[in-house]
Amino acid sequence: MMPLHSHPSGRHFLQIPGPTNVPDRVLRAIDNVTIDHRGPEFGELGRAVLAGMKKIFKTEGDVIIYPASGTGAWEAALVNTLSPGDKILMAETGHFATLWKKLAERLKLQVEFQEGDWRHGADPEQIGKRLAADSGHEIKAVCVVHNETATGAVSDVAAVRQAIDATGHPALLMVDTISSLGSVDYRHDEWGVDVTVAGSQKGLMLPPGLSFNAVSAKALKASETAALPRSYWDWKEMLAINPSGYFPYTPATNLLYGLREAQEMLQAEGLDNVFARHKRHGEATRRAVRAWGLEILCVKPEAYSPALTAVVMPEGHSADAFRKVVLTHFNMSLGQGLGKLSDKVFRIGHLGDFNDLTLCGTLSGVEMGLGNAGVPHNKGGVQAALDYLAQTSRAQPA
Amino acid sequence: MMPLHSHPSGRHFLQIPGPTNVPDRVLRAIDNVTIDHRGPEFGELGRAVLAGMKKIFKTEGDVIIYPASGTGAWEAALVNTLSPGDKILMAETGHFATLWKKLAERLKLQVEFQEGDWRHGADPEQIGKRLAADSGHEIKAVCVVHNETATGAVSDVAAVRQAIDATGHPALLMVDTISSLGSVDYRHDEWGVDVTVAGSQKGLMLPPGLSFNAVSAKALKASETAALPRSYWDWKEMLAINPSGYFPYTPATNLLYGLREAQEMLQAEGLDNVFARHKRHGEATRRAVRAWGLEILCVKPEAYSPALTAVVMPEGHSADAFRKVVLTHFNMSLGQGLGKLSDKVFRIGHLGDFNDLTLCGTLSGVEMGLGNAGVPHNKGGVQAALDYLAQTSRAQPA
Amino acid sequence: MMPLHSHPSGRHFLQIPGPTNVPDRVLRAIDNVTIDHRGPEFGELGRAVLAGMKKIFKTEGDVIIYPASGTGAWEAALVNTLSPGDKILMAETGHFATLWKKLAERLKLQVEFQEGDWRHGADPEQIGKRLAADSGHEIKAVCVVHNETATGAVSDVAAVRQAIDATGHPALLMVDTISSLGSVDYRHDEWGVDVTVAGSQKGLMLPPGLSFNAVSAKALKASETAALPRSYWDWKEMLAINPSGYFPYTPATNLLYGLREAQEMLQAEGLDNVFARHKRHGEATRRAVRAWGLEILCVKPEAYSPALTAVVMPEGHSADAFRKVVLTHFNMSLGQGLGKLSDKVFRIGHLGDFNDLTLCGTLSGVEMGLGNAGVPHNKGGVQAALDYLAQTSRAQPA
């Protein structure tokens, strides 16, 4: 067999914005023997992970766990609440918003795509205006990506909800938190979200293979009349059996072991501490980027992502060539530019199970890679990050 | 945290007909660090597992790997090839055939369900007759479960294909091999199957979380006009990128590590040896059942499953009460009766990573459990199995 | 690399009397990253495992943990308490008693070896007589193997102590519990033992690589004047630093992780339950042996080992040829005859992380192997075990 770790000596730096570095505790949990998913032990596990997800989504509503990747949870959000030909409003925040749009179109929904420049979050004002104009309430749902993984820009979800509510429009609000949940502050209930979509492989620190819907009462009601055909993604059968801790079809048992472990790690650190850690690492990263004289893709400071930073490549230089230098010289994977940003940006993931020194190693790899790849830049990015990190560091509780 | 192994001393006997006992080699593989699913290492992995699946399906056609459980692959088979309102013919072999039917109905297909008594495989003759009568070719597909996990009866897939072909009917043939692939002889190409559905957690010796479609050229052609909405399950995008070893959305990387390991184990043992091993264990199990004076659910010897044996509980006795005794006294999980067989049968899984002595332990647990639960039976089942196993044993190659 | 599991399908039955089957929980613990053995986390680990060992030895005295196998702990017991040329009395219970004697001789001690037939435990009366005759108190220590791994005979340690005390002789009592600790009732303090020797790879359910001395105040006093040269094995430096949880030289950190896990498992099951489980499995095994018409090596029922059973091969048959059949036909390792019992007995280990169904599989392998190897025997051994196990079984606490 080809060895799984063909990389040279030492630990690979997986600094794409997900999948993130899975902690050993989670990997070890996943490695436990598979149990009977109809036996008594499983019920306990199932109840624990479902309850744990509610705390992370900050909801008292329902949570669905799918054996699927995040794309499946996107599909689930739509097919459970909508009917063929329904009109929905989506905000073009970047590549992932665009993929979700394409998925919706394949499901035969009519998508109105609010144009964006891939450097901002969704625009609440524009959304409010469009809904106000929709006096016939043809728009059934508004779909927003919380943390656009392709750009590193965060949408203000609470503001979007307020904009919708201000118009009195009954549209559902659906939010993709695939790369924010467990990394960036998020509040399903408080912010009035109807369906939240999430995945396992980012802030939840798991390998890919699980995805989630958090569901409001209003979304649940919509599902009663939604006519898109569905079975695997159907909430109804799930919710009927979930209270006992079981699932209607075979769940991904071993990934659920990991989920429970990850939930415990997040609770032990404290969600607020987790969010603060991510914000601090985002700021340190941006200080490095600025010191290098490079441009941060996200143009609005209040939208800066705590989970990743996308950096614009100087004109005439290939981001992919640079990333290849970083991979082959320094054993680090960085995120590529996606869609229309292909080869034009690179993305630094600073989310998940992460700490100061790993960030310093990461930024060192970027700085050395810029030099080795011949990308014009100033030295001193790592130094700028060190200064900020040192100044804001404090002893961790034992 | 609640410990994952709350069972008492020693290794739990997981003798349900899947998920099966995952070998340590596979668990260890899954436990490797997650890599960049867009990086060069991943492409190699992707190409390897896709090629490996073709050998196991015995196909030179296409194979799709989903981050999903088997139910998802059922849905994928239908939504890629059919349009709303299409008529399909399904054979009622048992509970899983019934679940697949319900799933099809939820997708707004018209299902004609050929009645069965849950003690036989599908009836090729009956299928042939029905298709012959369908002169307008309204029936778009015939769906058969190869190894009905709820009953332990195997359908003769080659005979079904011949029956279809004899009528000149163009219906697609779709086969569920979730509990047979890697345990029972199966030949996608030779038997002329159009879509084969499979899952990871049975003969492939993995935890649940991966599922598969093997696809014929005819099925692929059907997908071009099939109008059921689909995105996650869509073959097209998968097949466009799979040749490079990559996937259109995030794959379940760590389970793919396990898949590669499992493929190597199956190839090292040799598929024919694997099938022979399962048949021999099935025969030993049935000899035990007969010695106990109990009834095998499957009534046709040529349909006996090499993967599991369902045993009919004597009238007036609860199969579930018996299973509980076995679990609490002897630390073994047996399969429950499903659907209309609930509490009336129990199922012994003898598939996956398994050997003679584990089978002897399994049958010992059943025999002792029958006694402890007060189920009328004759002793000597284990002895009958020992006699057969000893007589048919031979030194393993080093 | 040669794969570590070259055995065919299914889990290997490791039924030698140690190393025993290491539970997954322990293997996973060992697999954690190595930590700084001078850092604060380690101190906590060190204190925990030292305290845990005291509970298992049932002592309030001192316990030493060596990064070494059991042979090292034999040596440690002697070099810490004796001087060159000292006379000691050892009981010839079997091969391991003989090995300990040879080790003592290499250390230039004078060993008086009380002859035994390798079918009994040590004889307290004979020991008492010898000490009574030693009016000059030349004998400095009496050394006894608690559970002779080569024969499956247990020595009555409390009776040995009483026999010594009855003479008023000041000899130290040293006991080897390598294959009994954690499987057979043992009480260092109550039985008045001065040095207890133990290892990790039997009842403690760990891989080999750790060994132990439990030390009485009298032994500690003896160590002050003992003149055998020592450094690695020296108790003094160990005991000076152990209270803080640290060790004078680098400990086997990862095995200590496993030790803590194993201690928790033993405490969770309850030591008395653990001992009862082993006794019950010993009895079931002997019933099988008798039903086969074979001879149990140990001739005194009160000395029957709960940890292993040595079985005498019928005259003219090779135990090693039989064991090879069992290994190659049934994927099970049995213990060989050792020393003068070579090829004349085989040993069935039923200790460690073990349960009823694994025992049934084990005995099935023996019964089938006897047949396949052409060893004269009666069938029905497994049946006899089943009858006993079923009759004495009960529901486990959840």
Added chain:
Amino acid sequence: MMPLHSHPSGRHFLQIPGPTNVPDRVLRAIDNVTIDHRGPEFGELGRAVLAGMKKIFKTEGDVIIYPASGTGAWEAALVNTLSPGDKILMAETGHFATLWKKLAERLKLQVEFQEGDWRHGADPEQIGKRLAADSGHEIKAVCVVHNETATGAVSDVAAVRQAIDATGHPALLMVDTISSLGSVDYRHDEWGVDVTVAGSQKGLMLPPGLSFNAVSAKALKASETAALPRSYWDWKEMLAINPSGYFPYTPATNLLYGLREAQEMLQAEGLDNVFARHKRHGEATRRAVRAWGLEILCVKPEAYSPALTAVVMPEGHSADAFRKVVLTHFNMSLGQGLGKLSDKVFRIGHLGDFNDLTLCGTLSGVEMGLGNAGVPHNKGGVQAALDYLAQTSRAQPA
């Protein structure tokens, strides 16, 4: 149970000079089920790891593997070759040389300790002089630490051998390579070493628990008459059975799994590449230290250790207080000052499974820690390391 990873988010930086960061591949190997150490599979493993060690020691002589930590291998080297009261010459290179000396004294050897200032390697000239003066050949052995882990100074072993040979003195040459083997170029045969001592937990990338002697024909001959009592450490029994791949007493099977994996990793990278990697990281570290304006403990550039760098704390500052800041603020363990260097130096380990970005993270933690602990220093150490690493980096072979 107290969790094993009580550290906060992200991977702990274990930058003590051993135990080093154990690669996942090695941890996974150790986690395999324990096998029968008398069975056929084990023999293959035993032969493989013994052969593998010879390549790493660069010897065609004998290698002994002990289930013990490095201290045991120190003892083994002495007790196998010497007799009580023998005189040996040891070079005081630092704390570990001092510990070896104390161990020798406890074994009742007469040690002549050539004074050193703990800032240099052993002095070949001084050794030559002393032997020349020993016309009666009373000195039986010269003992040198190759890489003094307490100081980061490397002794020139080839020069020591030449100095001995130049006098025609028959003394054995014994070398401790505990923290150099697998990290620093070492040649047992070519350099004429008689006994080399090594351990598992440094350059061999294993947890502690295995140690080694490599033995020349001359040392073997000396062992025939050496009168120090020995049993566990005795080479004779080991060498009698090792050719078959077995050991006279129970080996640490699971650590041997890891050893084989580590050997394969070292061979795959190529020993010369491994040594070059360590030298380059040593140089990068020293450039950082100089930029900080701190003093490197080792005063002779040709003796700089590729495995670790000891840094002198500015007068009036506590190295331990600094290390505590680094641990609690930045989740990194650094090595403490030992013996007379206690609290006066800290040590940066850069050996084992290591790479550029982990070194950058390590140096970042030191630089930030110096600031946070109020230790006077100049910024720019990380920058100096980056400059050197970038300039000397190149694409790794795939």
